[in-house]
Amino acid sequence: xxxxxxxxxxxxxxxxxxxxxxPVSMVLLALGTAVVTGLxxxxxxxxxxxxxxxxxxxxxxxxxxxxxxxxxxxxxEIVLGTAERLGQHVRRGTLxxxxxxxxxxxxxxxxxxxxxxxMGKLIPTATVLILVxxxxxxxxxxxxxxxxxxxxxxxxxxxxxxxxLTAAVQFVLIDGHQATKAVTYGGGFLTQYPLGxxxxxxxxxxxxxxxxxxxxxxxxxxxxxxxxxxGLPTPVRFASPLVAAALCGVAALAWRAGLRHYRSTGS
Amino acid sequence: xxxxxxxxxxxVVRRRAGRLxxxxxxxxxxxxxxxxVGAGEFVGYLGPNGAGKSTTIKMLTGILTPSSGxxxxxxxxxxxxxxxxxxxxGVVFGQRTTLWWDLPLRDSLALVRHLYRIDAxxxxxxxxxxxxxxxxxxxxxxxxxxxSLGQRMRGDLTxxxxxxxxxxxxxxxxxxxxxxxxATVRGFLAELNAERGxxxxxxxxxxxxxxxxCRRVMIIDHGRLAYDGGLDRLRAMADAERMLxxxxxxxxxPVEVPGVRFVRADGPRQWLAIxxxxxxxxxxxxxxxxxxxxxxxLREPDIEDVVARLYRSGLPAxxxxxxxxxxxxxx
Numbered sequence: 245x246x247x248x249x250x251x252x253x254x255x256x257x258x259x260x261x262x263x264x265x266x267p268v269s270m271v272l273l274a275l276g277t278a279v280v281t282g283l284x285x286x287x288x289x290x291x292x293x294x295x296x297x298x299x300x301x302x303x304x305x306x307x308x309x310x311x312x313x314x315x316x317x318x319x320x321e322i323v324l325g326t327a328e329r330l331g332q333h334v335r336r337g338t339l340x341x342x343x344x345x346x347x348x349x350x351x352x353x354x355x356x357x358x359x360x361x362x363m364g365k366l367i368p369t370a371t372v373l374i375l376v377x378x379x380x381x382x383x384x385x386x387x388x389x390x391x392x393x394x395x396x397x398x399x400x401x402x403x404x405x406x407x408x409l410t411a412a413v414q415f416v417l418i419d420g421h422q423a424t425k426a427v428t429y430g431g432g433f434l435t436q437y438p439l440g441x442x443x444x445x446x447x448x449x450x451x452x453x454x455x456x457x458x459x460x461x462x463x464x465x466x467x468x469x470x471x472x473x474x475g476l477p478t479p480v481r482f483a484s485p486l487v488a489a490a491l492c493g494v495a496a497l498a499w500r501a502g503l504r505h506y507r508s509t510g511s
Numbered sequence: 512x513x514x515x516x517x518x519x520x521x522x523v524v525r526r527r528a529g530r531l532x533x534x535x536x537x538x539x540x541x542x543x544x545x546x547x548v549g550a551g552e553f554v555g556y557l558g559p560n561g562a563g564k565s566t567t568i569k570m571l572t573g574i575l576t577p578s579s580g581x582x583x584x585x586x587x588x589x590x591x592x593x594x595x596x597x598x599x600x601g602v603v604f605g606q607r608t609t610l611w612w613d614l615p616l617r618d619s620l621a622l623v624r625h626l627y628r629i630d631a632x633x634x635x636x637x638x639x640x641x642x643x644x645x646x647x648x649x650x651x652x653x654x655x656x657x658x659s660l661g662q663r664m665r666g667d668l669t670x671x672x673x674x675x676x677x678x679x680x681x682x683x684x685x686x687x688x689x690x691x692x693x694a695t696v697r698g699f700l701a702e703l704n705a706e707r708g709x710x711x712x713x714x715x716x717x718x719x720x721x722x723x724x725c726r727r728v729m730i731i732d733h734g735r736l737a738y739d740g741g742l743d744r745l746r747a748m749a750d751a752e753r754m755l756x757x758x759x760x761x762x763x764x765p766v767e768v769p770g771v772r773f774v775r776a777d778g779p780r781q782w783l784a785i786x787x788x789x790x791x792x793x794x795x796x797x798x799x800x801x802x803x804x805x806x807x808x809l810r811e812p813d814i815e816d817v818v819a820r821l822y823r824s825g826l827p828a829x830x831x832x833x834x835x836x837x838x839x840x841x842x
Binding site for chain 1: 522523569572573574575576578590593594595597598600602604606607608609611613614615618621622625626627628
């Protein structure tokens with residue numbers, strides 16, 4: 245694990261150095277990414293300029309959900325976003341070149357074209373989080389404070405696992421990259437909103453099937469001091485790390501299975 | 512260095528038959544292939560398109576897992592110990608680059624250093640040597656996508672050799688290269704094998720590669736190993752005919768002398784095949800005595816004809832694999 249992180253860092257650094265040969269374009273692209281990411285935020289702000297609450301949730305609450313989900317998602321996208329290109333590598337045969345190198349193809353795909361531009365996504369979400377924390381109408385107990393970094397880290401791990409899963413699927417569905425985008429980007433989009441505004445069955449699906457409710461929704465309910473609309477017991481609010489670990493396990497198994505499939509069938 | 516024992520690889524191919532029905536057919540890409548390559552050998556691996564060359568290469572390098580049989584490369588099982596093996600072998604695919612398309616060659620080679628965790632000092636030393644040998648200097652800072660095919664191939668060779676592998680596997684390394692680059696690459700490979708003792712296995716359609724480089728040839732056809740031995744024996748085995756090219760003073764009927772077979776004519780020029788065991792000198796004398804000859808030349812069969820004949824006529828039973836082997840010297 246440590247050596248994998250080290251190799252990841254070295255490869256990412258080599259890509260950054262290559263990108264740094266065009267510093268102006270690097271900065272502009274990062275800013276552009278930041279602006280585009282901030283557009284969702286503008287939409288939310290626009291809504292709250294008309295109404296004080298949406299489905300019973302206040303503006304700071306919605307902003308908090310937006311920021312925690314956005315931060316987790318941006319972190320995962322920075323680290324593993326290019327994993328969705330796996331299908332392309334299978335199709336072009338460049339995966340073979342990765343397989344003859346002594347480093348996991350997942351690391352090779354993920355670090356590909358690693359650029360500081362990816363950091364652009366962090367700017368709007370981190371800013372919103374810092375601004376919204378003091379505006380939340382909650383009594384900050386140590387547990388609540390602790391839940392904030394926990395949900396961001398768990399959310400990051402869950403999105404990362406989702407990215408690996410969607411990459412694994414592309415070993416079989418080589419052209420599935422648009423479909424798998426729906427899962428990663430769709431998940432990132434959904435968790436930006438209070439799940440309470442969606443239908444109950446939909447939320448059940450997001451809790452028990454694709455456990456996106458654990459990215460920020462469940463822990464946030466505790467932070468806000470709200471009851472769970474699904475009526476799940478209190479310990480569930482703290483289950484995010486466990487769910488993240490389980491999702492990682494599933495992703496690892498899927499990746500191995502996908503790679504095994506590729507190596508027995510070829511492209 | 513390489514040991515294959517009764518290796519078979521089959522693929523299941525699903526084809527659409529009708530609207531929803533699909534038929535499954537099992538395709539045997541490699542069937543019961545066995546061979547051994549000793550350290551320091553230089554082996555050519557030939558076969559028509561789709562014969563199973565690339566599949567074999569992919570099994571040797573751990574990209575594909577064999578359906579049955581055992582593969583050992585450098586004492587390792589490629590499919591189980593792929594990443595360990597990767598540090599000890601170099602692989603070049605002629606058809607596609609292993610470099611990063613958008614990075615300058617220099618940065619691609621820096622990435623290779625981190626992938627293989629090559630010591631910085633060793634890397635600098637080997638890179639300098641390879642830059643010198645393959646003349647990479649002029650295009651080190653050019654993005655790989657802008658390199659010519661020949662430049663890219665030299666870059667790929669460098670990337671595959673920076674970690675000083677014991678075995679170099681090349682899949683069609685000279686495909687599409689111009690004559691000069693081909694010569695550079697061949698010279699480089701010959702030197703690598705002779706001086707560093709690196710074992711080389713290359714697949715090719717270019718028989719020039721084989722004649723220039725390989726002491727041993729293996730031919731695969733329809734997934735089976737059809738020949739394994741030296742070049743000379745391959746020539747003899749195919750019973751290739753020498754060709755007498757006769758330029759007559761004026762076009763005429765086919766030349767008839769004992770021991771030759773008329774092949775074709777083009778104006779005054781005629782091609783005559785000399786049967787095996789026939790003395791060419793006698794034939795030349797006979798032709799010169801009976802016809803008005805402007806010029807005459809004798810052509811030895813080149814390996815291309817030999818292989819073409821072999822592919823066409825179906826191959827004889829596999830030769831024992833130890834035969835024609837140069838041996839485990841060179842280390």
